[in-house]
Amino acid sequence: MTADAGRGDADRSDAEAGGGLGSRELAAAAAIALAVVLATAAFPMLVDARAAYEIPVERQAGAGDLAEPTGDAWESVETVSVPLSSSGAAVPGGSDATVDSAGVAAARTDERLYLRLSWDDGTANTSTDSLRAFADAAAVQLPVSTEKQPPIAMGSADDRVNVWYWNGADGTESLLAGGAGSTTRLPESAVEATATHTGDRWAVVFSRSLASDRANVTDVDDGEDVNAAFAVWEGSNDERSGQKAASEWYYLSLGPDDGGAPYETVLWAIAGAAVVFTTLVTVEGVRRTRGE
Known part of the structure; x- marks a missing residue:
C-alpha cells in the first residue's frame, strides 16, 4: 500500500468514525x-x-370615458414608455424616423379592449392635400393567432398579423398582413379610434370588442396574454409606409392576476x-x- 492510499483510507476512516463528510x-x-x-x-x-x-391591462367596471384620449378614466391606468426605433436602411429614408418613444396604456371592460398611444409631436399633420404633405399616424400590431409571435415586420405568410391603423387625414382602418408589402384592408372594421393633439403631444385611443367572430381577426381572450407592437409616423418628417418608428414585441397582460x-x-x-x-x-x- 502506498502512502497516498494510506492517507485516503485514514480520511475515510475519520469521516466514518466522526459521522462527518469526506x-x-x-x-x-x-x-x-x-x-x-x-x-x-x-x-x-x-x-x-x-x-x-409587459403592458399592464387595467380592468374597469365600465367604459366611462376610456374612448377619449384625455378621459379621466385613464388617470388610474399605468402608462409604459415603449422605445421606438427607425425601420432601418432597407427602407428609403428608414433610418431617419424622429419619434423615439411612445407611451402605451391599456384598459379593458368585460366586453372591450382599449389601447392608448401618446407621443411627442410639435406639429399636428392632418392633411395630405399637397404633393409633399404626409399625415401623422399610429398603429398597433397583433398576431392573428395569439399562440404565436410572428416576425415583427408585418408577420409572415404562415403567421399573419392584424394592424389597427390611425391616420390623421384618413381616419381608422383594420388591416391584415402576411409579410412586408402584403397589407390588405379588412372591410367593416370593428376597430374604433379617437385622437387628440394637445400642446406638443398626440394621444390616440384604439378600441375593439374582445371577441371576434371573423376569420383572420385576432380573437382577444381575457384569460391569455396577447403580443402587441406599436408604430408611429411623423408626417412633418415625410414619414409614410415603411418609413416609421416602431417597437419590438410587447405583451398585453390580459391573463388572470393571481397575486x-x-x-x-x-x-x-x-x-x-x-x-x-x-x-x-x-x-x-x-x-x-x-x-x-
Whole structure:
C-alpha cells in the first residue's frame, strides 16, 4: 500500500468514525449549493426580462370615458414608455424616423379592449392635400393567432398579423398582413379610434370588442396574454409606409392576476435552503480542518 492510499483510507476512516463528510462529499455538496444559489439568482433576471416587455391591462367596471384620449378614466391606468426605433436602411429614408418613444396604456371592460398611444409631436399633420404633405399616424400590431409571435415586420405568410391603423387625414382602418408589402384592408372594421393633439403631444385611443367572430381577426381572450407592437409616423418628417418608428414585441397582460407568480415563493424557499446547506457545509469543513 502506498502512502497516498494510506492517507485516503485514514480520511475515510475519520469521516466514518466522526459521522462527518469526506473531502469529496464536501466538494460535491459545496458545488451543488453554489449551483442552486446561482440558478436562484439568475432565474428572476430572466423573468424580469419578460416583465420589462409587459403592458399592464387595467380592468374597469365600465367604459366611462376610456374612448377619449384625455378621459379621466385613464388617470388610474399605468402608462409604459415603449422605445421606438427607425425601420432601418432597407427602407428609403428608414433610418431617419424622429419619434423615439411612445407611451402605451391599456384598459379593458368585460366586453372591450382599449389601447392608448401618446407621443411627442410639435406639429399636428392632418392633411395630405399637397404633393409633399404626409399625415401623422399610429398603429398597433397583433398576431392573428395569439399562440404565436410572428416576425415583427408585418408577420409572415404562415403567421399573419392584424394592424389597427390611425391616420390623421384618413381616419381608422383594420388591416391584415402576411409579410412586408402584403397589407390588405379588412372591410367593416370593428376597430374604433379617437385622437387628440394637445400642446406638443398626440394621444390616440384604439378600441375593439374582445371577441371576434371573423376569420383572420385576432380573437382577444381575457384569460391569455396577447403580443402587441406599436408604430408611429411623423408626417412633418415625410414619414409614410415603411418609413416609421416602431417597437419590438410587447405583451398585453390580459391573463388572470393571481397575486404574483408562484415561482417567487419557490425560489425564495430554494434560496433559503441553499444558504442553510452552504452554511452547514462550511461548518463541517472548519470542524474537520481543526480535527474535531
